[in-house]
Every structure is written in structure tokens, then in C-alpha cells.
Amino acid sequence: MAEIFEKMEVEFVDQDESVQVVADNIRDTGEVPERYVRSEIKSDPVIIDAEGYNLPVIDMSRLLNPDFSEEETAKLGSACEHWGFFQLVNHGIDVGLLQQIKADITKFFSLPLEEKLAVAIPPNGIEGFGHHFVFSKEQKLDWVDILFLATRPIEQRNLSFWPAKPSTFRDTLDKYSLQLSNVSAQLFKFMANNLGVDQEVFLSTFKGLPQSVRINYYPPCSQADRVLGLSPHTDGVGMTFLLHVNDVEGLQIRKDGKWFSVQAMHGALVVNIGDIIEILTNGRYKSVEHRAVINPNKERITIAAFQSIHLFCKIGPLQELLTADKARYKVMDGVEFTKGYFAAKLEGRRYLESLKLGL
Ligand SMILES: O=C(O)CCC(=O)C(=O)O
Numbered sequence: 001m002a003e004i005f006e007k008m009e010v011e012f013v014d015q016d017e018s019v020q021v022v023a024d025n026i027r028d029t030g031e032v033p034e035r036y037v038r039s040e041i042k043s044d045p046v047i048i049d050a051e052g053y054n055l056p057v058i059d060m061s062r063l064l065n066p067d068f069s070e071e072e073t074a075k076l077g078s079a080c081e082h083w084g085f086f087q088l089v090n091h092g093i094d095v096g097l098l099q100q101i102k103a104d105i106t107k108f109f110s111l112p113l114e115e116k117l118a119v120a121i122p123p124n125g126i127e128g129f130g131h132h133f134v135f136s137k138e139q140k141l142d143w144v145d146i147l148f149l150a151t152r153p154i155e156q157r158n159l160s161f162w163p164a165k166p167s168t169f170r171d172t173l174d175k176y177s178l179q180l181s182n183v184s185a186q187l188f189k190f191m192a193n194n195l196g197v198d199q200e201v202f203l204s205t206f207k208g209l210p211q212s213v214r215i216n217y218y219p220p221c222s223q224a225d226r227v228l229g230l231s232p233h234t235d236g237v238g239m240t241f242l243l244h245v246n247d248v249e250g251l252q253i254r255k256d257g258k259w260f261s262v263q264a265m266h267g268a269l270v271v272n273i274g275d276i277i278e279i280l281t282n283g284r285y286k287s288v289e290h291r292a293v294i295n296p297n298k299e300r301i302t303i304a305a306f307q308s309i310h311l312f313c314k315i316g317p318l319q320e321l322l323t324a325d326k327a328r329y330k331v332m333d334g335v336e337f338t339k340g341y342f343a344a345k346l347e348g349r350r351y352l353e354s355l356k357l358g359l
């Protein structure tokens with residue numbers, strides 16, 4: 001993983017502050033340090049309790065059942081085209097394993113800071129515990145502590161960043177990562193069927209099913225409407241699986257120019273299409289901007305698993321989709337894409353838009 005980021009030539013600024021510690025320190029005064037204050041969010045249009053703003057629900061057991069597969073595949077395609085997001089139920093991930101990963105993640109974040117710093121992100125690194133994507137001392141910071149780890153293929157793992165405490169953490173994450181990659185392989189195939197493209201061609205971009213996880217700890221903040229847990233962004237990957245580790249809401253999706261809050265169904269995975277699939281499908285499936293907001297009283301914990309590309313592949317609209325349509329996106333290699341994505345990380349869809357061809 002480290003080698004990949006050397007190739008990216010992206011430089012990060014050291015940031016060894018834990019937001020959880022900042023949140024504890026200001027509990028009495030309520031004074032949020034300036035670096036976290038996001039005055040722009042006050043005026044953002046937000047949809048509250050609007051009817052019709054419910055994510056589509058896709059049932060994996062129906063996708064896999066020959067009697068219902070066609071109908072459910074059409075539903076999947078429609079969700080990817082119109083929402084870019086859906087909730088996946090009956091995904092087949094072991095219930096006991098889900099409980100275990102939630103427990104292990106919660107235990108990790110409740111360790112004293114010194115113990116979490118045993119896996120701190122090193123200068124100019126990307127894996128480990130800390131802040132992400134800090135490019136300058138002036139940049140505003142997200143109200144979140146993260147633990148970022150490469151999980152697949154297994155050779156890409158750097159176990160020195162995998163917490164040794166709690167003792168079950170590594171084994172649990174290993175199992176979770178495998179079960180999720182199986183779910184992703186199945187979904188990729190159903191997407192290929194819906195698009196009418198060759199499954200092998202579609203899957204070749206994701207060869208080896210590269211995967212990383214970003215575990216997010218959002219401390220509560222008494223001035224929750226002045227901070228952001230995660231700035232608006234799209235995911236620069238194939239697709240993302242989000243598991244709520246506790247039942248606190250905070251994910252918001254931009255639709256029709258406004259933000260709406262996702263109410264995650266218990267036991268479901270929230271799945272979203274990333275930039276790579278938007279490009280491969282020539283814009284038919286959408287990579288939609290999302291952000292995370294903060295709760296004034298409760299901590300929120302999530303784990304996002306990113307199904308990425310292998311870096312040495314070519315990324316561009318699939319030839320099979322271009323018989324009746326012009327290519328709407330530039331073709332480039334994985335390294336070039338990822339470099340550009342990281343450089344523009346904090347600017348919503350701007351990077352993806354910049355890859356569009358003026359038609
Ligand atoms: O925690 C969330 O709700 C969103 C996480 C996310 O979008 C990400 O990690 O890319």
C-alpha cells in the first residue's frame with residue numbers, strides 16, 4: 001500500500017490530534033477550535049422528513065433466486081441509475097460476525113489514546129489511526145478519527161497498522177473483509193447482467209478484488225451544526241459498503257441539490273456506486289455526493305469498505321456500451337485516476353466532472 005502512495009506523489013501534513021480528545025476537552029466550554037468550524041454548512045439546503053427520500057432496498061436472496069433474479073436485477077439497475085445508493089438486505093454476511101466486528105471496533109476506539117497511537121498514521125502515510133487527507137495547515141478538518149487499512153488482496157496488508165487490541169480485531173476484520181468481497185463479486189455480476197455487458201470484462205477492472213476499509217469514529221459535538229464529520233465527496237472506487245457500528249444516523253446524500261439523511265435499516269449494508277463504475281458505465285450508474293454530519297449527544301461509528309480497482313488497469317467507458325453512445329469520460333490508467341482523485345478529495349464531484357469529455 002505504501003508503494004502505491006509513493007507513486008501518487010501526494011503529500012500529507014502531519015496531524016497527530018485526536019478529535020475524540022478535542023471533543024472531550026471542549027465538553028465544558030463548547031468552543032470548537034477554528035480549524036473544525038464550517039460556517040458554509042449553515043446555509044446548505046437540507047430535506048427533513050421528506051416523503052419519497054427513502055433509499056431503494058435490494059434483496060440479495062432475491063438476486064440469487066432464479067425465480068426473482070430478473071426482477072430484482074432490474075431494481076438494482078434502477079437504484080444505481082437514479083440514486084447511486086441502496087440498502088442491501090439478506091446479504092448473507094454472518095450475523096455473529098457482524099456483532100463481533102461492531103464489538104471489536106467499539107473496543108478499539110474506547111482504548112486510551114496512547115494505545116490507539118500504536119497504529120498511528122506515519123508522516124506522509126495513509127494507513128493507520130488518525131486524520132485523513134490533510135494537505136495543508138490551513139485546511140478545515142473533519143470531525144472524525146479514522147482507522148484506514150488495506151484489507152485485500154492479502155499481500156497488500158500491512159499488519160503493523162492492524163490493531164493488536166482487542167485481541168480478536170485482526171481475525172474479525174479478516175473474516176469480514178472476505179465475506180464482503182464475496183458479496184461484492186456477486187453484485188458486480190448482477191450489475192453486468194443489468195448493463196448487458198460481459199461479466200468477465202466488467203470484473204477485470206476489479207481483478208483480485210482490492211479492498212480497503214475506513215473505520216470512522218465521529219465524537220459528539222455540542223455545536224454539531226458548525227462541524228462536519230466528513231466533507232462532501234464521492235468515493236473514488238468501484239463501490240462502497242457501509243456498516244453502521246452503532247445505530248446513530250449521520251450519513252447524508254445529495255439529491256436534487258439538497259441533502260437528505262439516510263435512515264439505515266438494522267442489519268442492512270448501505271451500498272453506493274463509486275466514480276469508477278460511473279466511468280465504466282459511461283454515466284449510466286451514478287456516483288453521488290455524500291457527507292457525514294455530527295450528533296450533538298451521541299458518538300457515531302461506521303465502517304466503510306471500498307472495493308477498488310487494481311491500479312494498473314485502464315479506466316474508461318466499457319466498449320460494449322459505446323455502440324449506441326459516445327464516450328462521455330476520458331480513458332486513463334488507475335494510477336493517474338487515483339492521483340487526481342486524492343489531490344481533489346475535498347471538492348465533491350469536481351474531479352469526476354473534470355474527467356467528462358465536452359460533447
Ligand atoms: O460514515 C459515513 O456515514 C460515511 C462514510 C463515507 O462516506 C466514507 O468513509 O467514504
Ligand SMILES: [Fe+2]
Pocket residue numbers: 233234235240290304
Ligand atoms: Fe464516502
